[in-house]
Amino acid sequence: MLNKYPLWKYLLVLTVLVLGFFYAAPNLYAPDPALQLTGESSAQLIDERLLQRALDALDEAGIEHFGEELDPNGRNALLRLANAEEQLPAQAAVSRALGDGFIIALNLAPTTPDWLSDYGAQPMKLGLDLSGGVHFKLEVDVDAAVERRMEYYVSATKRALREARVRGFVGLDDQGRVEGRFRTGELREQARAIIAENHPELLLDRVDEGDSFNVIAAMSDQTRRDIAEYALQQNLTT
Incomplete structure (x- = not known):
């Protein structure tokens, strides 16, 4: 029935x-x-x-x-x-x-x-584990990778300048860029040429601060993009 x-x-x-x-x-x-x-x-x-x-x-x-x-x-x-x-x-x-x-x-x-x-x-709003978490983890990974790369540039530049007997201070500035400080413009130009030869991917700029002749080396957008793509691949495989 x-x-x-x-x-x-x-x-x-x-x-x-x-x-x-x-x-x-x-x-x-x-x-x-x-x-x-x-x-x-x-x-x-x-x-x-x-x-x-x-x-x-x-x-x-x-x-x-x-x-x-x-x-x-x-x-x-x-x-x-x-x-x-x-x-x-x-x-x-x-x-x-x-x-x-x-x-x-x-x-x-x-x-x-x-x-x-x-x-x-x-x-539907996705939770942190479904959407935002991926972006957050990727952003953290990229920022850490960029910081490590800039620290590498500092150490490599110090070594190259020491071998070339170019005296000056090299470190990271408050924006995370490589900063070189030199007593004369001639020393700065020597340092700038060495950095440009060893790391052509960096963007170089001259800055004068009183008696200090500085060179600033910043990461290009393309280099950061390459780091982001590498970080994305690492996230997808882990």
Whole structure:
């Protein structure tokens, strides 16, 4: 004997299934990798000028971006990137361009269509172990790798200058760059030539501070990108 249920029960089940699919649909739209720009204090606002500086920094670093969004109140801005692997190099490039006073955070920008979000349908928020944890671990690994690389540059430069009998001080400055201090411009030029020959991937700049003739060696965006890609491969294999 067949079980028979009232029509309203079938309609109720069908309604629940349709609503469940509707509100789960946003999870089918993969989010875009993005950077979120905010000021460290409420008084530090993001305007069109700062946003353009960030976009110029991405262009100079050769990082593809699209769909920037600026909060009308100037509280934050969102920069969408074409490739998730370029989030960390993009973060570094924008941080250098904007300087202190701003927080450049990795983010995932939703791509939910308006016809879904208008009805309150939003993608499920993933926990730290499912999304953010990967970015956090990768960022920590890259920062540590960059620090180790810069420390290597310091020790290698000290050794090379000692062998060439070029006297001066070499260490890391407060921005994590290699800094060489010399008593004369001639010694600085000798040191600069040695660094350029041994480490052509570094970006060199001359800085004078009183009686000190300095040379600054910074890591290029391409070198940091290479380190980020290597760190990503290490995370995927461990």
